[in-house]
Amino acid sequence: MPFFVWLLSVFAVKKWLENKEAHREIADREEILRQIADNINEGVLTLVNDAGFCIRYANDGFLKLIGYTREELENVPSFLRAHLIYEEDAPKFQALLDGVWHLNDKIDLEMRLLHKNGHYIPVLIRGSVGIDKDGMLVMYCVIVDISEQKRIIQELELEKERYDLLVQASNEIIFDVDVLPEHIAWSPLYRRIFGFEPFGKLASESAPPLKSEPDKNIAVISAFIHKIIAKKHSDSEELLLSYANGEQHWFRIRANCIIKKETVIRLVGKLDNIDAEMLEKEKLQDMSRIDQLTGVYNKAGFKTVVEPLLKESGSGSFIFTDLDNFKTVNDTLGHQTGDKVLQEMAAKLQQFFRSDDIIGRFGGDEFYIYAPGLSPEATVKRAEDLCRILHTTYDGVTVSASIGICYFPEHGRDFDKLVHLADVAAYVVKERGKGGYHVYEPGDKI
Secondary structure, three states: OHHHHHHHHHHHHHHHHHHHHHHHHHHHHHHHHHHHHOOOOOEEEEEEOOOOOEEEEEOHHHHHHHOOOHHHHHOOOOOOOOOOEOHHHHHHHHHHHHOOOOOOOEEEEEEEEEOOOOOEEEEEEEEEEEEOOOOOEEEEEEEEEOHHHHHHHHHHHHHHHHHHHHHHHOOOEEEEEEOOOOEEEEOOHHHHHHOOOOOOEOOOOOOOOOOOHHHHHHHHHHHHHHHHHHHOOOEEEEEEEEOOOOOEEEEEEEEEEEEEOOEEEEEEEEEEEOHHHHHHHHHHHHHHHEOOOOOOEOHHHHHHHHHHHHOOOOOEEEEEEEEEOHHHHHHHHOHHHHHHHHHHHHHHHHHHOOOOOEEEEOOOOEEEEEEEOOOHHHHHHHHHHHHHHHOEEEOOEEEEEEEEEEEEOOOOOOHHHHHHHHHHHHHHHHHHOOOEEEEOOOOOOO
16 A cells, blocks of 8 residues: 555656646747747737737737837736727637637738827738647737738739729720730720720640631731740731721731840730821822822832732733834923823723723833733734724824733743833834734844
8 A cells, every 4th residue: 555655656746747847848938939029020929818818928029019118018908908909800809719729720810900199000910829838728929010011002003093094094905915824914995996805815826827807816916926025125016907897907016025034024015006007108108109190000010019910820911002103292292292192091091901900101101001811812902902092193193002912921920021021022013113013922122
């Protein structure tokens, strides 16, 4: 019996020593935490789960945050009863009080604290539930002032509202490309202008040709953006884009690069409708191609229109018309009459040839006609009729036409060569006495 009493005594002493060591370890840890907490700017609190959350410990950072002295805080009955929490946010914290605490529970809560002078401070409270030396569950909290972050967020939101208002008020379609995921965002005007939903993903550079109107827009816009990303340089381009009703309109697209570490990370750009500008440009181009006296193409305009036709498959006839005795008209009847003759000749040519045939004046009294798809037989018949139609007398001076003919592609495919051969054929007519036609033959020469 004495042995068992001794054994129990030894066991009790051992447990007492273990508890004492554990309490000492907890106390040491709490002291280390206090020393660390007193040297950081953020607020640090230890709260006990009793009526209203009793503040067991608060560091200097927390005191500075709420504007109280340590003496004033010692008289605070509890966290909730002292009205340290903004009234609207108190239920959030009350929910913690009403809940059941468990060891290692995590706390992550955003709310507002009231400063001593009455203004509120947005804070982020993070922490966990632990156990103190007395075995009580306590809440260890770090409180971070997020006033600056809130201010920045509010400013960003305000800037976004301003940006959205400007975008909505603008007549330009704005887009924003996030390069890495190749995501593109559009202003609402895209939907209103084009009539279909804006696309949010760029088309791949290796994507197959797309057929629908929205897909065609995706293809051409994506190709432009991929080119800008590769060049790493802001640029613009004219694009022909489609509307939902099938109409096509000209737009100028411009993209500005945002580059970080020599890599394009973002593009911001806009689309402007330039139909009016392109129409005016086309009018100016047409005017530069037209002979102002006769209204037909000039030499440069004739070449600009005909040369692309020669690159396509098919056939056609070059007809060169050189007026006979035109110099006599100018010398005897005057240049004013000479201009009238040229205008009348041009008008007859326009009435005589088809709407698809191209007529050009090469200067002086020389006219060229390119008749696409006209057979040799039909060309010869037209030349015969043309000789008759252009044969006219002006105050005693007879004007006729020497007509030279060559065929595409029989006599060649090069524009300049075909023009020359038709000229050579007309020279043969001049040499034979004027007022007729001749089809070029190898061996003809000027």
